[in-house]
Amino acid sequence: MTALPHPLHALLDAIEEAALLVRGERTIAANAAAHRLLGHDIVDRDVRIAVRQPHALRAILAGRQTAQEVTGIAGLGRSWGLLIRPLEDGLLLVRLADRSAIRAAEKMRVDFVANASHELRTPLSTIMGYAETLAENGDLPSHLRQQFGQSIHGEAKRMLRIVSDLMSLSRIEAERFVEPAERVSLGDVARIAAENGRPLAESRGCRIAVEVEADLPEVAGDFAQLLQLADNLVANAVRYGCGGAAEVVELLVRGDGRDVLLSVRDHGDGIAATHVPRLTERFYRVDAARSRDSGGTGLGLAIVKHIVERHRGRLEIASAPGHGTDVQVRLPLPLS
Numbered sequence: 365m366t367a368l369p370h371p372l373h374a375l376l377d378a379i380e381e382a383a384l385l386v387r388g389e390r391t392i393a394a395n396a397a398a399h400r401l402l403g404h405d406i407v408d409r410d411v412r413i414a415v416r417q418p419h420a421l422r423a424i425l426a427g428r429q430t431a432q433e434v435t436g437i438a439g440l441g442r443s444w445g446l447l448i449r450p451l452e453d454g455l456l457l458v459r460l461a462d463r464s465a466i467r468a469a470e471k472m473r474v475d476f477v478a479n480a481s482h483e484l485r486t487p488l489s490t491i492m493g494y495a496e497t498l499a500e501n502g503d504l505p506s507h508l509r510q511q512f513g514q515s516i517h518g519e520a521k522r523m524l525r526i527v528s529d530l531m532s533l534s535r536i537e538a539e540r541f542v543e544p545a546e547r548v549s550l551g552d553v554a555r556i557a558a559e560n561g562r563p564l565a566e567s568r569g570c571r572i573a574v575e576v577e578a579d580l581p582e583v584a585g586d587f588a589q590l591l592q593l594a595d596n597l598v599a600n601a602v603r604y605g606c607g608g609a610a611e612v613v614e615l616l617v618r619g620d621g622r623d624v625l626l627s628v629r630d631h632g633d634g635i636a637a638t639h640v641p642r643l644t645e646r647f648y649r650v651d652a653a654r655s656r657d658s659g660g661t662g663l664g665l666a667i668v669k670h671i672v673e674r675h676r677g678r679l680e681i682a683s684a685p686g687h688g689t690d691v692q693v694r695l696p697l698p699l700s
């Protein structure tokens with residue numbers, strides 16, 4: 365920074381977001397965040413060197429107090445709150461606050477509402493169609509009435525699943541900052557999840573193998589949520605990765621001194637790499653028709669991700685197309 369009255373220096377450095385002091389067309393001073401964002405050689409030079417975005421530049425050169433949102437600084441996808449405030453002696457305080465995270469969260473919320481509405485509307489339209497046909501055709505043969513009734517029941521059940529999963533997701537999110545307090549044996553969780561998944565596995569000619577390392581310490585966790593997590597992973601492995609030549613789903617629990625690892629592995633078709641990063645998005649499905657046919661809502665892995673986050677753990681999905689999928693959950697061991 366250049367020769368500025370000392371208090372202004374200190375003030376600028378105390379501002380967390382990128383901040384510049386500008387006089388006329390010159391950048392007089394910049395704090396560390398501004399240097400990181402706009403470059404290191406910007407002080408005592410024309411302000412056009414620091415700020416190249418035309419709207420932002422125009423606002424700065426106009427020299428009036430404003431607050432506006434600009435994009436196109438430091439990458440295309442980022443949004444900035446540009447705040448300009450005249451000080452004394454022709455000095456202008458220019459701040460750039462990163463709004464990208466807020467905008468991304470807003471977009472996620474908007475997308476989520478659109479997706480949830482779409483997912484609910486599809487079965488609802490089917491229900492309405494059948495109900496209308498039943499109401500308007502009192503003399504329908506009984507086998508058709510029965511068939512329509514069954515379809516209505518099936519679609520209503522699907523809507524109930526979506527709503528229950530959404531409620532479950534929002535409960536887990538609401539508890540995000542509540543540290544889980546129970547002591548949970550992941551070995552027990554794995555064994556119960558394997559039992560729960562057995563009927564579905566057997567119906568597909570498939571077996572669930574459990575291997576738990578001996579004498580593993582317990583983790584700090586929420587038993588019901590961890591079981592929900594394991595149930596979801598087992599259901600996925602059985603539904604999408606078992607049957608035909610792939611006959612076994614493996615549940616492994618082991619420790620590495622710092623974490624306890626629960627891994628659910630199948631030897632099915634696997635998942636192409638482009639899909640893997642998106643699997644935990646709400647309603648994301650690789651093959652929507654196949655998932656829907658087997659009763660899936662596309663919320664399972666979103667629920668898993670939130671449970672892992674609440675437990676301060678990590679979720680890793682590794683998949684080799686043609687060879688199978690390995691979903692690994694790492695939970696930290698309690699300190700002590």
Ligand SMILES: Nc1ncnc2c1ncn2[C@@H]1O[C@H](COP(=O)(O)OP(=O)(O)OP(=O)(O)O)[C@@H](O)[C@H]1O
Nearest residue numbers: 600601604649650651655660661662663664665689
């Ligand atoms: N083990 C796996 N092998 C292959 N594909 C998988 C596997 N696990 C998940 N997937 C893919 O990821 C998608 C998302 O999984 P997720 O569990 O979130 O939803 P779902 O299983 O479709 O529905 P839900 O879990 O709500 O019943 C699935 O639709 C499927 O396409």
Ligand SMILES: [Mg+2]
Nearest residue numbers: 596600664665
């Ligand atoms: Mg699932």
